[in-house]
Amino acid sequence: MIVDSRTVPEFRIPGSRSIRVVLDPRLGSYDRATVTVVTIEPGGTTGLHQHTSDEVIYVVSGRGRVTLVDGDVKVERDVEEGFVVVARAGVRHETRNTGGEPLRLYCVFIPPLPVEGYFAEALKLARGLG
DSSP states (O other): OOOOGGGSOOEEETTTEEEEEEEOGGGTSOSSOEEEEEEEOTTOBOOSBOOSSEEEEEEEESEEEEEEEETTEEEEEEEETTOEEEEOTTOEEEEEEOSSSOEEEEEEEESOOOSOHHHHHHHHHHTTOO
């Protein structure tokens, strides 16, 4: 399978970011993970959050700062093109765009994300239902 992620409809999350659901079991495209492309505008952030899935993030372009909070341990690191971040299930994390250009991320969630929140809206759009 080959997917041009640029053709996937983009769901604009209120604020300064967007998400494209590229692969997901509910799309009938891949049953083992959810794959998204996220764009965060300059000054924007994902906010501190957590998932029930592991998230592997590849920085495609731009500059940012990632925060990981696991219990009492907090790690912060500046990231740019080529960096990989792993946020295990339950680990709170945030990605903030600290540069002047959009921060583009390729995110893989294992196992697939549950259908809720902004992801549910983005998935509906990707399915052509939004």
